[in-house]
Amino acid sequence: DTAVSQTPKYLVTQMGNDKSIKCEQNLGHDTMYWYKQDSKKFLKIMFSYNNKELIINETVPNRFSPKSPDKAHLNLHINSLELGDSAVYFCASSHGSGGSNQPQHFGDGTRLSIL
Amino acid sequence: EDKVVQSPLSLVVHEGDTVTLNCSYEVTNFRSLLWYKQEKKAPTFLFMLTSSGIEKKSGRLSSILDKKELFSILNITATQTGDSAIYLCAASRRDSNYQLIWGAGTKLIIKP
Numbered sequence: 722d723t724a725v726s727q728t729p730k731y732l733v734t735q736m737g738n739d740k741s742i743k744c745e746q747n748l749g750h751d752t753m754y755w756y757k758q759d760s761k762k763f764l765k766i767m768f769s770y771n772n773k774e775l776i777i778n779e780t781v782p783n784r785f786s787p788k789s790p791d792k793a794h795l796n797l798h799i800n801s802l803e804l805g806d807s808a809v810y811f812c813a814s815s816h817g818s819g820g821s822n823q824p825q826h827f828g829d830g831t832r833l834s835i836l
Numbered sequence: 837e838d839k840v841v842q843s844p845l846s847l848v849v850h851e852g853d854t855v856t857l858n859c860s861y862e863v864t865n866f867r868s869l870l871w872y873k874q875e876k877k878a879p880t881f882l883f884m885l886t887s888s889g890i891e892k893k894s895g896r897l898s899s900i901l902d903k904k905e906l907f908s909i910l911n912i913t914a915t916q917t918g919d920s921a922i923y924l925c926a927a928s929r930r931d932s933n934y935q936l937i938w939g940a941g942t943k944l945i946i947k948p
Contacts, residue, residue, distance in 0.1 A: 762874075762922055762941050763940050764938045766936070811879070824884050825881070825936065826881065827878035829877040830877055830878060
């Protein structure tokens with residue numbers, strides 16, 4: 722019954738490593754997102770995908786790359802991890818096409834800790 | 837630059853009290869204002885407000901939008917310890933179907 726699920730829940734790794742976080746939604750939504758929430762709890766949009774097209778790409782380092790094999794999945798790949806990447810990463814989804822005004826539904830987050 | 841400002845940043849009250857959380861916005865082509873509750877994990881959706889002056893209610897929670905003064909409030913009556921959370925406010929734009937402008941949140945602590 723999980724609507725937006727992301728794995729893993731926790732990820733502890735060393736600087737310089739490459740890691741991926743997976744996200745899947747079973748809500749039939751058109752748009753998926755990745756957010757970074759830092760220690761101050763501020764949610765910052767990183768990417769969103771609508772029908773396999775990247776439609777937002779904020780000022781995020783190119784070490785971060787989203788990959789969407791289909792509209793139910795949006796994975797986040799991070800290369801050459803840095804200490805500042807430590808945060809909680811949230812995946813979300815919504816109906817987003819055709820001008821609809823629908824809320825976003827969030828996954829439980831992945832807590833990434835860089836040693 | 838678009839911005840959403842929430843106040844207070846944190847609030848500590850006793851069980852049974854009523855609280856009011858504030859959210860002001862300056863957003864070009866504003867469309868709607870959303871409230872979320874974040875406990876330990878995912879932000880969960882509470883309300884979406886599009887029209888001024890129409891109160892939305894869900895149990896002890898209610899919210900209203902003032903598009904003239906550019907703010908929204910979230911009221912919680914007869915607070916319970918389970919209401920302890922971070923309450924997030926976000927605004928959407930008419931010219932962007934996807935991007936939300938988020939406030940920093942209000943951390944609410946309810947003491948027994």
